[in-house]
Amino acid sequence: MEKKPVLVLQxxxxxxxxxxxxxxxxxxxxxxxxxxxxxxxxxxxxxxxPLAPGWSSSPGPAWSIWNATSTSCSST
Structure with a gap:
């Protein structure tokens, strides 16, 4: 079972x-x-x-969810 993410609004x-x-x-x-x-x-x-190797992003309208722990990311 996948663990729930920790969300940081920045x-x-x-x-x-x-x-x-x-x-x-x-x-x-x-x-x-x-x-x-x-x-x-x-x-x-x-x-x-470039300062965050292994981190990825997912596009959004005015903002994005940036997955700081792996190379995959979910969009909303």
Whole structure:
């Protein structure tokens, strides 16, 4: 049975998203096996993708769900 994801809503500024990286790593360790999904505006997270190897994104209308724990992601 797949574990429920941990959802982080991060729709503010790019700097806030950058400062949230340690939180994503902590969530991965605190909730092993649970995917960590981050909701963020594409313009903020897209430039950061090279800094997050193994993470993926899924397109959305004004924002996207960014799966911070694996190479797959679900869209809404």
């Amino acid at each position: 729709m503010q500024r790019m700097g806030d998203l950058i400062l949230s990286f340690p939180l994503f790593l902590w969530l991965e360790r605190a909730f092993p096996g649970h995917p960590v999904w981050v909701v963020a505006e594409e313009g903020f997270y897209k430039p950061l993708m």
